[in-house]
Amino acid sequence: MSKRAMTQGTPALPAPWLLATAAAVCLAARATGAAAEAASPVHYVLDQAKSALEFTFMQAGAQNKGKFTRFPVSFDFAPDNLAGSRLEVVVEIGSLDTGDKERDDTLRSADLFAVAKFPQAHFSASQFVRTASGFEALGKLTIRGVTRDARVPFTFRTADEHGVAVGYMSGKTSIRRLDFGVGQGDWRATDQVGNEVGVAFALRLTSAAR
Amino acid sequence: MVIRNTAHRWGAVAQLLHWTIVVLIIVQFTLAALAEDLPPLKKLGMLARHKSVGITILALAILRLAWRWLNPTPALPETLKPYQRVLARWTHALMYLLLFAMPLSGWMMSSARGFPVSWFGFFQLPDLVPKNRALYEALLTTHGTLALVLGALVTLHAAAALAHHFLLKDDVLRRMLPFT
Numbered sequence: 001m002s003k004r005a006m007t008q009g010t011p012a013l014p015a016p017w018l019l020a021t022a023a024a025v026c027l028a029a030r031a032t033g034a035a036a037e038a039a040s041p042v043h044y045v046l047d048q049a050k051s052a053l054e055f056t057f058m059q060a061g062a063q064n065k066g067k068f069t070r071f072p073v074s075f076d077f078a079p080d081n082l083a084g085s086r087l088e089v090v091v092e093i094g095s096l097d098t099g100d101k102e103r104d105d106t107l108r109s110a111d112l113f114a115v116a117k118f119p120q121a122h123f124s125a126s127q128f129v130r131t132a133s134g135f136e137a138l139g140k141l142t143i144r145g146v147t148r149d150a151r152v153p154f155t156f157r158t159a160d161e162h163g164v165a166v167g168y169m170s171g172k173t174s175i176r177r178l179d180f181g182v183g184q185g186d187w188r189a190t191d192q193v194g195n196e197v198g199v200a201f202a203l204r205l206t207s208a209a210r
Numbered sequence: 211m212v213i214r215n216t217a218h219r220w221g222a223v224a225q226l227l228h229w230t231i232v233v234l235i236i237v238q239f240t241l242a243a244l245a246e247d248l249p250p251l252k253k254l255g256m257l258a259r260h261k262s263v264g265i266t267i268l269a270l271a272i273l274r275l276a277w278r279w280l281n282p283t284p285a286l287p288e289t290l291k292p293y294q295r296v297l298a299r300w301t302h303a304l305m306y307l308l309l310f311a312m313p314l315s316g317w318m319m320s321s322a323r324g325f326p327v328s329w330f331g332f333f334q335l336p337d338l339v340p341k342n343r344a345l346y347e348a349l350l351t352t353h354g355t356l357a358l359v360l361g362a363l364v365t366l367h368a369a370a371a372l373a374h375h376f377l378l379k380d381d382v383l384r385r386m387l388p389f390t
Contacts, residue, residue: 060336062334063330064324100323186252191255192255
């Protein structure tokens with residue numbers, strides 16, 4: 001019994017020439033991989049089920065929160081090739097969820113998001129800078145048909161999960177809803193519903209073939 | 211007028227708490243009725259005020275009960291029949307209970323709805339229960355029913371006070387009034 005276990009547990013050492021060849025192949029693979037990375041960024045798409053896009057807002061003096069449940073992302077990114085990186089986010093506004101149907105319907109109505117007329121919000125960025133804590137995307141944010149410049153700070157880390165390159169992107173920022181006309185008529189008032197809206201995201205992105 | 215209660219009269223603090231809460235309860239019924247048919251944003255503002263006033267009543271109710279504990283309670287007139295004493299005691303006990311049950315059911319109802327309560331925008335109160343639609347519906351009914359019970363008790367209480375003053379001609383009403 002013990003003899004069998006020992007022979008099974010001890011792998012035979014490969015011949016030295018085999019080791020040397022394997023090492024050379026590995027090094028070559030890494031070198032070409034690095035070169036490819038610098039040349040063209042990795043193309044990522046959103047893993048919707050494992051990603052979150054949330055917002056917080058003041059309502060009647062108290063902080064309330066909500067989320068979007070559909071927001072496709074296309075992200076071409078390489079930390080060492082920021083010039084070739086690109087981010088496209090489409091937020092399906094109709095997917096908003098604040099945990100209260102009455103409130104959600106109000107948010108979708110004409111005076112607020114006007115979902116019937118403006119079903120999607122967009123963020124597209126093609127300029128990226130490195131910051132002390134990560135990166136910043138400089139792009140255009142369009143909500144309710146109004147487009148404005150926006151800077152979105154984020155952190156990005158990659159992981160190899162069962163041979164698939166996965167990117168984790170997270171960050172938070174804040175926007176003023178009235179800058180985008182989210183709040184017409186009475187809803188322009190900010191005493192009951194604040195102008196400042198916090199936005200936080202934690203995305204799981206999977207690399208996909210182009 | 212003395213600050214503390216005596217065996218025959220309510221002191222200034224007890225009177226102030228009593229009448230302030232009377233005014234605030236009237237405000238509460240008014241705000242709740244006004245909020246009913248308002249569009250969403252105005253309703254939000256009206257109910258925010260209703261919640262803030264409710265939390266104020268809750269705080270005052272705590273003070274009031276503590277003050278009652280620390281002071282003598284003026285005795286009921288000797289002329290009262292036993293059933294009247296029982297009725298008075300129960301009416302008062304239930305009204306005290308509702309001074310807590312009304313704001314607490316309202317607060318819980320807001321938490322269950324997922325709309326946290328703020329006190330006039332100065333600070334946000336913690337949620338009493340987790341968000342739960344069914345619980346919210348149940349608390350909404352409870353809050354409304356308790357309001358009807360409170361309305362009935364207050365009416366009975368006020369009618370009894372007036373009856374003491376005008377029919378029985380005793381000092382039950384006067385000892386809760388300042389400057390008398």
